[in-house]
Amino acid sequence: MRKKLKPSDALFQGIIYVLFGLFTLSCIYPFYYLFINTISSNDLSAAGDIKFYPQQIHFDNYSKVLRISGLSHAALVSVYRTVVGTFLTVGASAFLGYLFTKKEMWGRQIWYRSVVVTMYFSAGLIPWYITMHNLHLTNNYLAYILPTIITPFNIILVKTFVEAIPPSLEESAAMDGAGVLRSFWSIIVPLTTPILATITIFSAVSQWNSFIDTAFLMTDTKYYTLQFLLWRYLNESSSLAALIRSSPDMAASVQNMQTPTSVRMTVTMIVVLPILIVYPFFQRFFVKGIMIGAVKG
Amino acid sequence: MGVPSGELLRGVEPVRPSRRKLQTKYKLFLLALPFLAVTFVFYYLPVSGWIYAFYDFIPGIPLSDTPYVGLKWFNTIVANPTQTGEVLRVLKNTVAMSTLGLVTSVFPVIFAILLTEIRAGWYRKFVQTLTTIPNFISWILVYALAFSLFSVDNGVVNHVLVQLGIVDEEFNFLASSSHVWLTMIAWYWWKSLGWGAILYLAVIAGIDQELYEAAEVDGASRFRKIWHITVPGIIPTFFVLLLLSIGNFVNNGMEQYFAFQNAMNKDAIEVLDLYVYNIAFANNFPFATAVSMLKSVVSVILLFAANTLSKVVRDESII
Numbered sequence: 178m179r180k181k182l183k184p185s186d187a188l189f190q191g192i193i194y195v196l197f198g199l200f201t202l203s204c205i206y207p208f209y210y211l212f213i214n215t216i217s218s219n220d221l222s223a224a225g226d227i228k229f230y231p232q233q234i235h236f237d238n239y240s241k242v243l244r245i246s247g248l249s250h251a252a253l254v255s256v257y258r259t260v261v262g263t264f265l266t267v268g269a270s271a272f273l274g275y276l277f278t279k280k281e282m283w284g285r286q287i288w289y290r291s292v293v294v295t296m297y298f299s300a301g302l303i304p305w306y307i308t309m310h311n312l313h314l315t316n317n318y319l320a321y322i323l324p325t326i327i328t329p330f331n332i333i334l335v336k337t338f339v340e341a342i343p344p345s346l347e348e349s350a351a352m353d354g355a356g357v358l359r360s361f362w363s364i365i366v367p368l369t370t371p372i373l374a375t376i377t378i379f380s381a382v383s384q385w386n387s388f389i390d391t392a393f394l395m396t397d398t399k400y401y402t403l404q405f406l407l408w409r410y411l412n413e414s415s416s417l418a419a420l421i422r423s424s425p426d427m428a429a430s431v432q433n434m435q436t437p438t439s440v441r442m443t444v445t446m447i448v449v450l451p452i453l454i455v456y457p458f459f460q461r462f463f464v465k466g467i468m469i470g471a472v473k474g
Numbered sequence: 475m476g477v478p479s480g481e482l483l484r485g486v487e488p489v490r491p492s493r494r495k496l497q498t499k500y501k502l503f504l505l506a507l508p509f510l511a512v513t514f515v516f517y518y519l520p521v522s523g524w525i526y527a528f529y530d531f532i533p534g535i536p537l538s539d540t541p542y543v544g545l546k547w548f549n550t551i552v553a554n555p556t557q558t559g560e561v562l563r564v565l566k567n568t569v570a571m572s573t574l575g576l577v578t579s580v581f582p583v584i585f586a587i588l589l590t591e592i593r594a595g596w597y598r599k600f601v602q603t604l605t606t607i608p609n610f611i612s613w614i615l616v617y618a619l620a621f622s623l624f625s626v627d628n629g630v631v632n633h634v635l636v637q638l639g640i641v642d643e644e645f646n647f648l649a650s651s652s653h654v655w656l657t658m659i660a661w662y663w664w665k666s667l668g669w670g671a672i673l674y675l676a677v678i679a680g681i682d683q684e685l686y687e688a689a690e691v692d693g694a695s696r697f698r699k700i701w702h703i704t705v706p707g708i709i710p711t712f713f714v715l716l717l718l719s720i721g722n723f724v725n726n727g728m729e730q731y732f733a734f735q736n737a738m739n740k741d742a743i744e745v746l747d748l749y750v751y752n753i754a755f756a757n758n759f760p761f762a763t764a765v766s767m768l769k770s771v772v773s774v775i776l777l778f779a780a781n782t783l784s785k786v787v788r789d790e791s792i793i
Contacts, residue, residue, distance in 0.1 A: 189696075194592065208607075211619060224628060225627070297774075298770065303523065312515070323512070392732070411617065449611055
């Protein structure tokens with residue numbers, strides 16, 4: 178049964194309800210604001226009249242922005258690095274994390290430590306850039322996926338998770354003649370699905386969000402990702418305006434003419450939407466991932 | 475198990491690792507080897523790039539054709555007054571941002587404690603779910619949102635401020651050189667507060683409920699329960715994270731500052747990581763490498779110091 182609140186308690190509750198309400202609003206309003214502006218009349222949007230609800234709804238912005246030259250290619254690059262990069266890092270983390278649980282491995286402690294310590298130490302941006310350059314990984318699609326294969330944090334997560342699986346399962350498989358690869362595939366992978374799902378989602382989000390590597394390594398526009406293209410649009414107003422003028426069907430229509438602002442907002446929405454769409458599904462994996470990570474091996 | 479009986483008859487030592495075990499030992503290593511090689515190439519090999527700090531290296535000319543200059547680039551940091559001024563400015567920004575970050579690292583703790591005080595479960599879940607979203611978008615996207623909200627011509631913030639009479643004319647927040655440190659930390663917490671609180675919420679949920687019930691019986695007020703039960707329960711976790719951030723004192727990361735930097739705020743926003751990037755792209759590779767190198771060394775020293783502190787205080791290492 179619920180106790181009746183004292184007046185001071187009620188006041189305290191009231192205050193924190195309001196504070197949390199305001200902060201929550203500040204977290205989601207920007208997304209909402211952008212969305213209603215991209216689907217409202219561009220004239221009203223340019224005048225700053227769209228604040229709380231959309232007016233004169235249309236979807237021209239989306240259909241036109243998708244035709245900007247380079248944008249759909251950048252989208253493909255983003256999808257490629259997200260899909261391939263995630264697949265490789267999850268596979269590698271699962272397998273290496275599992276191998277590191279094998280006490281028989283020659284030099285296991287040294288190898289494991291030397292992987293983990295890379296979380297705390299880096300040679301620095303420039304030495305890293307020079308190395309990538311010497312490996313011919315500048316202006317190269319492989320640069321997006323090879324360096325992320327080994328993500329120490331993921332390996333720690335898998336190792337900790339596998340160590341919690343009763344060893345008897347593997348032992349009985351070994352009796353039946355299953356080798357390392359076989360028991361990895363038929364015993365470990367099915368049992369570690371929850372943690373593999375967690376790292377899949379985290380890797381995918383971080384691949385999708387990456388842009389610094391593009392800034393460093395790619396000078397040829399065909400390697401640009403959506404994130405980087407968006408950054409360019411935000412910083413180069415004049416070139417964006419020129420781009421709009423040069424695309425025939427963008428400036429042509431009198432109604433809902435594309436402006437640098439409308440293009441920026443729409444591209445931002447296009448880049449953010451995939452994350453907002455998958456968010457409800459991966460939300461429940463957070464706590465699991467964080468807690469295992471906190472009590473690391 | 476696997477020792478053939480014939481060997482026993484010949485009187486060979488029976489207890490030695492079986493051949494199969496020996497094979498497994500190296501087989502496991504060989505299976506891991508490709509991944510260890512990748513680790514070496516992308517994490518350890520770059521250290522060899524430190525050598526560029528000792529040459530008058532210009533991109534495009536092979537290292538063998540460039541003169542060795544010893545500690546020249548390290549000396550310029552102290553010997554060249556303009557350079558010294560630059561480095562001091564950047565260090566000031568770095569220390570300011572890191573200190574602000576350390577001081578405000580109690581925010582997620584406060585957030586978690588207050589959120590658990592909310593009685594309606596649905597509201598807790600609602601707040602927690604929605605405040606975590608910003609953590610999952612890149613800094614470029616955060617900047618893009620800021621760009622739209624704060625823009626001078628049609629941004630909602632300027633419009634509302636003008637309409638309410640709080641400011642006289644529209645103000646370009648993102649291109650302002652004042653209060654850069656504060657706005658940067660504000661954006662940081664806008665993005666990270668909800669996410670940072672999740673760990674503490676989980677820790678609080680793990681505190682023994684009987685403690686609270688016993689305190690209730692003794693007539694403890696809400697504040698006393700927080701102070702004597704919740705806070706001590708959180709402190710170990712808070713301490714570990716605090717030590718890790720001390721280890722990262724010189725590594726602010728550069729994504730946020732890279733996204734938000736412009737000609738107006740550059741002086742106040744350039745932290746070490748961003749500075750290294752900027753000078754490298756002004757084509758001064760050796761100097762950028764020298765600064766990079768010093769930064770790595772300092773951060774390793776800090777990490778070891780934090781780790782030692784952890785061992786002394788709580789008898790446990792953080793790495």
